Amino acid sequence: MITTNLTNLTPFLPDGWLTSRLSALDKARVMLEEGNGPGGSFTGWVHLPRDYDKEEFARIQAAAEKIRSDSQALVVIGIGGSYLGARAVVELLRSPNYNLIHTDGPEIHFAGNGLSTDGLMEIIDRVKDMDFSVNVISKSGTTTEPAVAFRIFKALLEEKYGKQGARERIYATTDAHRGALKGLADAEGYEEFVVPDAVGGRYSVLTAVGLRPIACAGVDIAALMQGAADAMNALAVPGADNPAWQYAAARHALYESGKKVELLVGYEPSFRFFAEWWKQLYGESEGKQGKGLFPASVEFTADLHSMGQYIQQGERLMFETVVSFARSRRQIDIPVDPDNVDGLNFLAGKSLEYVAAQAMRGVTMAHVDGGVPNIGRTVPARDEAAAGWLIYFFEYACGLSGYLLEVNPFDQPGVEAYKNNMYALLGKPGYEEKKAELERRLNG
């Protein structure tokens, strides 16, 4: 269903770039399949499109219907994998301007993914006079950013609806058995959804973590899961024709050839945030032990007029991975101008989609001529099936790719460093020694 074009990749790689990696890829495949490689206890996402909890899935759909009927806004509280996937899919399948233009269902606001006071106040101002609900997403319930935001929105809900009314408007997506948020949710009687143990944050968009908010935005999550299941089945087949194998091998070969930056290229404003989800997936999975491609993204043709110069003629350190959609949802033709002031009458009567398709072909050739390898991926349409496919594809290829790089693609040990410093500087009990050490450094 999704076609891959390697024509503009292979000239940059030595013969055998793929065949020489087939054996390593097959080992990686088995490790993902059996969960017995590094980080294997976090490979629950591999069979998720088949094995997901159907009862919970139905509750997700029901809760979304309830929120769509009783709330003008949904505040989604979560950070990292607990918001990127949901926001990516809402923007991709609805719109980056969803809150402005939607005509059904609630506005969706993502909070607790940073510490900006002005950003938070803006959301509070927006929702406080609306009927709103909260979906708090946190495995532990103690991560600073979402925990702080949850304190604030919980207080706001209680003030507005009373304690019982607030309880009925708070949905907790958290650990199935333990943790601060789990304990609170049990005590208060929030409706609960599960962050599975075997699925790390950046692989969690197809669990309740992502599906709850996505369903509230009116996306057909059954079709999304079906797309992912189709990808799971297609990509489980070993061999050189497997597009996930090709992508993982290409990334590894390009990295070994000296490339340092992978640019995920989209041609739609709605794809911009999907690239942010992809950045976490690849950056956090591979960026360790001093290794890994630096993940960056651009939106063409817009960014051809900002990053285009660098891509064409700057340091030769990057390659491009393009995701394009074969069909627009709508069509519009270029109007005729009898005076042809802008000289564009040679386009009159042609569709904008046609112009965009030619632009993409021209861009690819220009960048290839400039020494930028290009991996093309064409998706039929910007719909649920394709989004599910793309999500699973990128997840699965990331697992393979991480194993080729010989890292654990499922841990993130480096994320603790800033947290520990922050806790110490904020005076968290238990961090007294660290605090003293940091303050000595800061003062001297």
Add this chain to the structure above:
Amino acid sequence: MITTNLTNLTPFLPDGWLTSRLSALDKARVMLEEGNGPGGSFTGWVHLPRDYDKEEFARIQAAAEKIRSDSQALVVIGIGGSYLGARAVVELLRSPNYNLIHTDGPEIHFAGNGLSTDGLMEIIDRVKDMDFSVNVISKSGTTTEPAVAFRIFKALLEEKYGKQGARERIYATTDAHRGALKGLADAEGYEEFVVPDAVGGRYSVLTAVGLRPIACAGVDIAALMQGAADAMNALAVPGADNPAWQYAAARHALYESGKKVELLVGYEPSFRFFAEWWKQLYGESEGKQGKGLFPASVEFTADLHSMGQYIQQGERLMFETVVSFARSRRQIDIPVDPDNVDGLNFLAGKSLEYVAAQAMRGVTMAHVDGGVPNIGRTVPARDEAAAGWLIYFFEYACGLSGYLLEVNPFDQPGVEAYKNNMYALLGKPGYEEKKAELERRLNG
């Protein structure tokens, strides 16, 4: 007014990183001042905050007042430098959610900066039943993306208001003397604003190119220009204390030491798009002749949970340039929770701004410990004066930095490559040979 912190930079650089570059910086200063270096005919931005056209400035303010009274939406048609600066300032000083939350003035929609059909249709759907105006921004009037969008919105306006009514709602920012858009504007009697000859697109935000849309969003453009003038005066003073000299020298020294990626770091969602403006400025000015730092950006603390792992432990190829705002516009305190479920009562009663400030200190130390050099820049407040200062600062430092790198910081020869391919593939008259060549390649 803006303070620079080099404490976390200097340990990564050899002694003399700054003093050894003072002489080259002084030469660069003179070239910018006198416009006699490479690309010197495009240094009109250097004295712009002093020499700008005061009569036109008043017309910009008057036109903004008119649009704010007669339009519910303004469609800004432009690509690259003709939209990034305006969008950056509107998001920074108003909000990334300006269209959703503003209570005065028109919605602002940026069109013609790409070829997405769905993106364009969304704007058409949104504005077609509103009273709206169009600001078309193009030096030539023939760049494909904005020209196509202008054809479409011009037709829409004419259908809605008739030919004469449309003329009164179209504002053209274009060349003062020549070009397709200039000719059309003269013939139709559009109100005209000037893209100055001596100011390239990526340096044009403080001309009518940026100021017209910015003023329509209710930003005080006089205060913005004053901030830029303050920066111009401060940064004209030669010497090792000059923060633009420090920044240019640091970038050059880090690049020579092997760094390949500069990460512009913000802590506010409203800064996210400002970084896109910055990427064009630096990427397009320096990314040539196989050289230049790759410009990327992150929003912390959000992206600590996506790119943070890579920054902490991935390839050691980047450094960070941080822009933080000392004061939030509003304040909110962390509420007390008698049950202390999340264990955060040690923060109760403290402001979120305080928590964010400690997080920033902790992040910086963590990344420095991970081998990432850090240039800190603290701005007093998120207001017009600071935005003007930052814009001029980054522009001026970019000119210096480009000269240190021995490139022409004011051309963009690589941007033509994709355009020529696109024109050829689209069958533009005059490109017949190129078309045949490309089609041979595509089919062969």
